Amino acid sequence: MPVSFITRTSSTETDPIYTYTSEVEPYNANTDSNMERVRQLWQQEQDYEPIEGGSVEEEQQRQELRESSSFSWAEYSIFLLLGVAMLWAWNMLLAAGPYFQSRFASSDRLLDNFQASELAVSSITNLGSMLVLTNMQARASYPRRIVMSLLINLVAFALLALSTWFALGVSANAYFAFLIFIVFVTSLAAGLCQNGVFAFVSGFGQPRYTQAIMTGQGVAGVLPCIAQILSVLSVAKSPSDEKSPDGSDTSPAVPGTAAFAYFLTATVICASTLLAFFFLVRQHNTKKAVTAHEDLASSVDSIEQRNRKSVPLAVLFRKLRWLAAAVFLTFTVTMMFPIYTQRILSVRQSDTSSRLFQAPSFIPLAFLFWNAGDLLGRLLPAVPSLSLIHRPKLIFVLSIARVGFIPLYHLCNIRGQGAVVKSDLFYLAVVQLLFGITNGYLGSMCMMGAAEWVDPEEREASGGFMGLCLVAGLAFGSLISFFAAKA
Template structure:
């Protein structure tokens, strides 16, 4: 009880939650030496940007591919209604379990190896998923659902490895610019898959069912899923190049735990930082990132249900479900990308105000009821406007997610000691994934709407 009291008592936080002057001082006022903060490199920034893209590309592909999966499950009403929530639950639960294990294994972690393994796993997983769109098309909806859940779970393991490895590895550089690059890359990973989905659908003539309703073809889905394999392969090449650079080799020598002692160094053994220690220093930021992504998990379920208010019989193909649903994801992710870029502008960051970030995260709950005003399942909309849905609701909800999430993930290095940065990066990633997991299970309530 004493520990809980010390954690929440109000007299202590101002001292224990004091920033290290942008990472330039220790808590006792001692200056951090220049060699603890690596020289900025634009090339390194772009590699971390690409890693951010690869990190969430798989996640966003599953969301934007909702029309294709709807086609595969249209023979089973129960699966059709719940597959999106099942995807979110399996993915986030797998990520959370993996992140807990990876966080506990921080002492002898090889973060570059985790990143490399995640990219290779993604290449294998999405190659199989692409093949599934051209082969075994006659399998039952239940069998394909089982396959999809296995693929989603495998992709979640890859995402966890990448997320834990990247945020921990970049934290050791001590540069917020690189973290902002990762967050921007994650935003781009939301935009590009939606564009790829829309283009792949529009580039292939619509396939008609017996009822005459247009459906997304397997050919467009094959092209769409294959892009994930290409992105992961390109990112793997870029990351290997980063590790070959002299500055990165110096950084790698302090993070690898190879038994043979790479680059002439012995095994790297870190001091294990208790999670309670990190929680005491980062509870406002960790709480803010948890709430932000928990609330965000409601948007995928609503987005794959909301249709255009235009008459599908007379509207252009852009407003048909096979395109309009990815379009909804695209607008949300454009907002998310804008929100992730804003903290990179001097004077527009809130990394020094963690309590305000926590308050803003709670305020995002106001967006959820607004979805009920839209055309859910074609049943009619209270506000009959696609402009309101796309430009107001989706864009603003996305901006709030990107802005708050980026500030939290950029700012944590200011509140911990240099030797705690890598562990803090893993801890913040765990908080983020925990929020995604909590939100994904709560999203089942939205699925029943």
């Protein structure tokens, strides 16, 4: 009868151990038959999976845990909504660039630097909060961190909406200080949310839930851009929107009513997410109670805090070095796109062209193309044949290759000074769309693959660690973006 062999490769490195099982008949004298079996053996595809623990028994336990983690579309939808809420503030502030330009029109210094200042304050604050939170694992209550982040955003969005009615007479400097304060608190909330959500979802043992979060982040990039474009196009063009007496262009300001509705939408989404998360926590609490056969009426917090060990960052980096470096580089390069997008104008911009190609609507349109590509890229990992979770080194190489997109921006119409490639289609479909696709795809691959390369008890910590690397990339990229802002 056939004999089963299990071959294990020993390694002192942190790479996973792979297994390969084959069935070989006992030796017989028929040499041709044996050679044919050997050829068939090498021709068949070999499927490898990482083994975190280094033994066949632990890998079997890991597989049983996967199978026991039931998938729920309701939970998937809530995690998607959490992804939307996580980055809605970030994308809302970016897409609202034309409105902020109208508020800073009296100060050339603020007009040129407010975008880079937003990026720097946002990224550095987010990074600082993530560093602190990542080192507070042992007694961390991840659901509580998520709730706190949503409450902070709820108040910040409400203040921003009210400012469109009650802060119209303030100076540009005063409004800039208010805006930076809003950026600071929403970035602090984003750090809480990112650390909490990625750690919380890792405990479910469902990579598709992580993909839902990444998809939600992509949706959060698309919807604010659409809202901003519609708010501009829905307002009739007034004589004040025409050329000024000295012949210079004056961008029409976004009216207070449209801006109020635009910012109020973020408040509604945040409140809806908070209610949905309470439902998710209750469902998770019930499921844990059934699985563990014990009374968990206190809350999910007691489950999260019990028996959790603190995992050193050095251990996580040793196991996730390729994915951690890849997500850092991916988002470092990505931070270049907001600076260029605020400065590149349509090659068709003129008095006779459609209002869609005027700066107040064309800039959000360019953000829309990038974010639509980002959303598409986040959906691609759902196709099994396109998944690179088990090829972290290739993900790292692709993240380096994204640097090639930056020179492409200099072929476009920066500040209306003329374009080397005189085509809006080239700018929107080739530069913005493809740049966004690569960001969403590689970012999702990094975050989804992290749980596959660590031990089960390290999954929550790995989620927070990868979120830290992501935010570190954003912070480093935002500092570099100041050089792009001066260009």
